[in-house]
Amino acid sequence: MEKIAFIGTGVMGKNMALHLLKAGHEVVVYTRTKEKAVPLINEGAKWAETLGEAASFADVVITMIGYPQDVKEVYLEENGILDHARPDTIVIDMTTSSPSLAREIHKAASEKRIYSLDAPVSGGDIGAREARLAIMVGGDKEAFDKALSVFERMGSNVVYQGEAGAGQHTKMCNQITIASNMVGVCEAIAYAEASGLNPETVLKSISAGAAGSWSLSNLAPRILDENFEPGFYVKHFIKDMGIALEEAEAIQLKLPGLELAKKLYEELKDAGEENSGTHALYKLWKN
Known part of the structure; x- marks a missing residue:
């Protein structure tokens, strides 16, 4: 089994790494805050004191971190992953980041005979916990084929999308869809309540029809339970929408639905909800 370094053990990463451990992989973890990795260490993961130690250990290096600037730092800056990974290592960034x-x-990795894949995911904390993530992959097909068994430990829908950056472009399509859908979910619940309906029975009807969506089935019940813990953070979703709008501008494409959703989420962030789950958007209709 491949030796795997997993960088970043947050809401999503901790469960993704756990699946790899349970599959029999030798896993080393590294995060800026060691305490976040303790549950994985208790399950048998090894701790790396530095990013370089983690990268030099592994056949496959996976990153699942916060922002594009973090991704750039861990891969491209001095003493980053590419400075320490061995030739033929496969590095996989599963963070939602920019296609560029x-x-x-990918270019920097290729120059060092290292394979690079961009492989963002969708499915939230539930998908990560149940190994049912959708994984959208860009990069060299040869590297994808080699890494497929690793991806299949974490997700149930693994699709090769094309050359480097294609995975991230696909994730932008995913986030564009979710953004407007989440607005619709929140408005539907607000409308149901305002018109005197029972929102729970409304969900039974509409989630099984043409309005059905992952957000309606998985996040609307959390809204009704007033559980706004993050499966995916508001602050990270705003980051994703910003990337999508920048990429759309570069190809001269107007996305008014996404622009509206981003504006609403920024209002939510300004209200102090940046660390809540994306479904906390509903609070804008309750306040």
């Missing part, structure tokens, strides 16, 4: 940065990392 994915291509930059």
Whole structure:
């Protein structure tokens, strides 16, 4: 089994790494805050004191971190992953980041005979916990084929999308869809309540019809339970929408639905909800 370094053990990463451990992989973890990795260490993961130690250990290096600037730092800056990974290592960034940065990392990795894949995911904390993530992959097909068994430990829908950056572009399509859908979910619940309906029975009807969606089935019940813990952070979703709008501008494409959703989420962030789950958007209709 491949030796795997997993960088970043947050809401999503901790469960993704746990699946790899349970599959029998030798896993080393590294995060800026060691305490976040303790549950994985208790399950048998090894701790790396530095990013370089983690990268030099592994056949496959996976990153699942916060922002594009973090991705750039861990891969491209001095003493980053590409400075320490061995030739023929496969590096996989599963962070939602920018397509242009994915291509930059791929170019730098290729120059060192390192394979690079961009492989963002969708499915939230539930998908990560149940190994049912959708994984959208860009990069060299040869590297994808080699890494497929690793991806299949974490997700149930693994699709090769094309050359470097294609995974990130696909994730932008995913986030564009979710953004407007989440607005619709929140408005539907607000309308149901305002018109005197029972929102729970309304969900039974509409989630099984043409309005059905992952957000309606998985996040609307959390809204009704007033559980706004993050499966995916508001602050990270705003980051994703910003990337999508920048990429759309570069190809001269107007996305008014996404622009509206981003504006609403920024209002939510300004209200102090940046660390809540994306479904906390509903609070804008309750306040």
